[in-house]
Amino acid sequence: MASYDDRDGFIWMDGKLVEWRGANVHILTHALHYASAVFEGERCYSGKIFKGTEHSERLIHSGKLLDMDIPFTVAEIDAAKAQVLKANGLTDAYVRAIAYRGAGEEMGVASLANPVRLAIACWTWGAYYGDAKFKGAKLDISKWKRPSPETIPSEAKAAGLYMICTMSKHAAMAKGCSDAMMFDYRGYVAEATGANIFFVKDGEVHTPKADCFLNGITRQTVIGMLKDMQVKVHERHILPEELESFEQCWLTGTAAEVTPVGEIGPYNFEVGELTRRVATEYEKLVRA
Template identity: 75%
Template sequence: MAGSYDDRDGKIWMDGKLVEWRDAKVHVLTHALHYASSVFEGERCYNGKIFKGVEHSQRLRKSAELLDMEVPYTVEQIEEAKYAMLRANGWTDAYVRAVAWRASGEDMGVSAKRNPVRMAIAGWEWGAYYGDAKTKGAKIDIAKWKRPSPETIPVAAKAAGLYMICTMSKHAAEAKGCSDALFMDWRGYVAECTGANIFFAKDGEVHTPLADCFLDGITRRTVIAMLREKGVTVHERRILPEELEGFQQCWLTGTAAEVTPVGQIADYNFEVGALALDTAASYEKLVRA
């Protein structure tokens, strides 16, 4: 599948039924377009099975609650809808995007209690998020923006508005020939990349930022559990930027990123080494089990 995302053949599940791809539209006065009242999930289907799909559906509903919205579908209904969309398009391996938003209605201001919450589920066939970085190692910029304090935003929500600085930072990184950008948090600690969590390795042990002001990714938790099952020590802690110089290996995790080794962050270089490659291979085996 190629071409603009609004002009393709296929089916999208929308508000309880499958519709033609080009007919899946919203009005220009949709509340989410003006006020970012939208939450979403990114998931991958491998060999006909969505990896940790129920956890993603649960998080979608929780994200909506954190934005004072209620998704009008149960977890079970969301799961049924995702698989209906996949079957309708004939996909067994695909990326799945579920999104819920405040629609157009009687309110068109900051307050929108009278507007309905709508939902859609789309998908597409998508390869490696970072291209050949999965074998060569991604090149990462350092963003000028910082992840804000949890006192300012609902950090546990996967909400559209929280990605504004991600888009800007990724554009700036790509202009420098990088694949992504690394954020510090408002205190100056290492946080995450624009759409992926980050891990570091040193002397056989793994270190990853404590998820206290950014999304605790489902892939992040999966990889931590997988490493610990292998007997690898994993430290979830606050990491200072000056520590980057001492780490030997680095990788990113996320539904889109899967497990992608990192070769460089700004002026710091990392080996695409055995632990990073083994983690990537083990994750690939797990999701296709």
């Protein structure tokens, strides 16, 4: 696999297509030093981005939460994503849009005089967890916790919020795991490093209340699917000691799609009928 900075193709940057290898920013770009960036991960299926407009809307909302007014409308962002997919000849792809504070007059913490930039790239990307999508992922339990919304803009898909996720996933991979589950600052079950989490018990679904982590678009989609399937969904605080009682588990996210979980630390789960059904129905939905 070629390095992400050494590929053929085009990346959309601030209104124009740039050759992939030339899509660069200055070393004093504010986002590089202070994490003043927000982004979106999206999947395109058979030429259509699943809920692309919702992702564009969330990108703008995330920017506002970081005092960044992205200088493009939702319609312009949607059009740019279509343009970059066409330029790269892709119909099934992962799409990454990132808005960030660029280099400008300021290089301290304050950056209001610096321009807000927007770039969009796309590439082919298979199953995020590899064969775990079929046999069940193995998760570590992270030592890092999702922080209080009083300390971070937890509604934003902001680059800086993923620092502890990267460290948690590295620690998990060192143990032979695919990912890590994180608790929140109160000790409740929260999410994985880049995906939301669901559990099954007695035919009903339980998922952590999204009050201090990102309420994922895929998470919301799956909750809607379950309700249409007449499956009762409980969005609530989940205590660590409850993990032993759950029978099934899966993760959701744009990259993860619907991925079953077989293990979380000492706890085991079956890849059961409901998990398989949700994964199958989600696959049908995104390709409809």
